[in-house]
Amino acid sequence: MSSISLRALAVALGAVLAGCSEPPTELRREARVEGHVRLAGPARGDAYLFLFAPDEAPPEKRGVPRHVAAVSEVRLASGDARFRFSEVGPDVYRLWGFLDANGDADLTVDVLAQPGAGDWVPESSVELNVQPGQVLPVDLGLSRRVKRPLPAFQVVDQAEGGVVELTDSATEIVSFTVKSEGSGVLRGDAPRFFVRLADAEGDGTPDDVNGDGVFDLWPQFFLRFVPRPGQTVPLDNRGRPAQVIVPLLPNATPFLASLGGDASREVAVESLQLFVIPSAQSIIEEPGKGRVVTTLGAVPVGEYELWALNDEGGFWFVPNGLGRRTVDPLPGQALRFRVVHASADAGTGSP
Structure with missing residues (x-):
């Protein structure tokens, strides 16, 4: 993506x-x-x-x-x-x-x-x-x-050194909180996360794509792998690299009563707690099949971006160009995410 x-x-x-x-x-x-x-x-x-x-x-x-x-x-x-x-x-x-x-x-x-x-x-x-x-x-x-503001955000507590380190452990539970934040560059109403149940078919029935008994939500969050030279990812049938992501699960508990299982309702919130799902997925678009999602055997170590997507296709990710500007860079938009081996002698946990 x-x-x-x-x-x-x-x-x-x-x-x-x-x-x-x-x-x-x-x-x-x-x-x-x-x-x-x-x-x-x-x-x-x-x-x-x-x-x-x-x-x-x-x-x-x-x-x-x-x-x-x-x-x-x-x-x-x-x-x-x-x-x-x-x-x-x-x-x-x-x-x-x-x-x-x-x-x-x-x-x-x-x-x-x-x-x-x-x-x-x-x-x-x-x-x-x-x-x-x-x-x-x-x-x-x-x-x-377009109805929705961009899902602009920053992580509530910045990590020391501007890097959030996670591990490739399949058992460690990590979470962090993101706050909707326009950083002074977006006009109009203040940014908010508009939480709603996903309903891709528009039939009024909330989606549960992976069949885990939990309704899917908008906005969606994930960590996107940014491979460096020498790091490999799966390829599609035309030799193009797949997108590799680590899904994040928003804590919807505070909003479920307000949503009431109704896909037409929404709740505007300023912050969300995100849980890291310790599993990586490759996403490939194949002709005639559409999106093909494959669970990988391990979470790749390396650099990641934190992404948010809303139900109109608006997106935001960190780190981004606002954090890299030579004039008036925004520190909250420069935060980096890194996955290390669980056995490595490195700090882990949430920022």
Whole structure:
């Protein structure tokens, strides 16, 4: 579940936000994708558009876009909603984007390069089959408004040295507490965790995917393995590395009475206690099968990120770009997580 990392693409936005200039003649051998943004709400904020590989586009997936374009608020307000992707190689893509109505998106910061509460997004991405030299017209409708703020957080008690050390023990029970925290970078209402029972089918019956007799909850939390050079993970049938995660279980006891087994209810809370499930899983997307989850024999040692996902696809993880900024870094967003062997002479436990 890699983030929508747009740092390498942000430099290209300066010219795009200024307007759509005609590409030089020598570039017209490449294809172009162009069209209009169709807004369901007010023309307030900049619109960002992306071309993804077919299996990496939001809202179902997350990946790194191959092309980026934008339409500034000034142009949208004047009625000029045109966008253009130039020099597009022939391939299959998915077009997706969002309107940053609150002005708090930042494509140079990993966790801020996504829509949040009040922004407008399409119902789904649009598949495009781009042919050589083609000028492909396509519009993108931004018809759904995002309700949830991003699940931004920090760990309540920071670990000494900025690192939380856990072990690969299959028996040790560890927990820590996260607090919803906008860190001064998110606009609108204060961040909250909106706790609700999961109901993927929308049939009113709460989900229990693993059959353990405990209802699944939103938001979801997990530790995501970040392998270093030389560390291996399982591969899919195309040779791509699997995502390896360690699930975290929110302590839902304080909220179960309020939820009452009803998937339509939710409880807004400021903090959650998370229990580490001492088991690692590899996640692979296979054609025709969808997501394939395999339990690994051991929790890999190494570095991890702490992730939160909400039911609208919004995400947050620590450490992130806010903690790595050279100017005004946020220490609460720089916390690292490390798994060591249980026999190692290292500190363990919760921060």
